[in-house]
Amino acid sequence: MIENRQRLLTLSVIVVLAALTRLVPHPPNVTPIATMALFGGACFRSRWLAFLLPLGAMLLSDVALALAVYGISSMQSQPVVYLCMLATVAMGRLIQGKRSAATIALTTWASSLLFYLVTNFAVWAFGSLYPKTWAGLFACYTAALPFFRNSVAGDFAFAAVLFGGFALLERSFALPREA
Numbered sequence: 001m002i003e004n005r006q007r008l009l010t011l012s013v014i015v016v017l018a019a020l021t022r023l024v025p026h027p028p029n030v031t032p033i034a035t036m037a038l039f040g041g042a043c044f045r046s047r048w049l050a051f052l053l054p055l056g057a058m059l060l061s062d063v064a065l066a067l068a069v070y071g072i073s074s075m076q077s078q079p080v081v082y083l084c085m086l087a088t089v090a091m092g093r094l095i096q097g098k099r100s101a102a103t104i105a106l107t108t109w110a111s112s113l114l115f116y117l118v119t120n121f122a123v124w125a126f127g128s129l130y131p132k133t134w135a136g137l138f139a140c141y142t143a144a145l146p147f148f149r150n151s152v153a154g155d156f157a158f159a160a161v162l163f164g165g166f167a168l169l170e171r172s173f174a175l176p177r178e179a
Helices: 002-023 033-043 047-070 072-095 101-126 134-143 145-173
Strands: none
Touching: 002 033, 002 047, 002 145, 033 047, 033 072, 033 101, 033 145, 047 072, 072 101, 101 134, 101 145, 134 145
């Protein structure tokens, strides 16, 4: 039981620290959002914690950013981001117990692609920047490619840090494999 609490605390601290990195200067779209959700899904045994902790940490960092930097109106587009996070946690649940470099890399890529496709579709569908035509949708996705590149790079870097770092902690401190 003590080992499970230690593992749970370790996982929780990792997720909260990942969310806090959003509050420091970083290149556009190089944040741990998707990886934090994937990590939570893959590592927390409790379905509730797998979903609630990454979403809660994200919400707290969103509120801090909205109040201090972007303004409350920045929260309008967040429901789509949270839906992507929920889907990414679900992807993580699919690899729970099957974590390997290959499965983590594949799900990291899939979550990056999902985020790009869904959030930019929402920008096109609900925003006023692009005409509601196929050409407008194509222009929206094209304009977002540099951000997608950054997201993929950030997602893979954070996946290496979160999953790799936690694997080292599991081995170094003999943390049990289940939370």
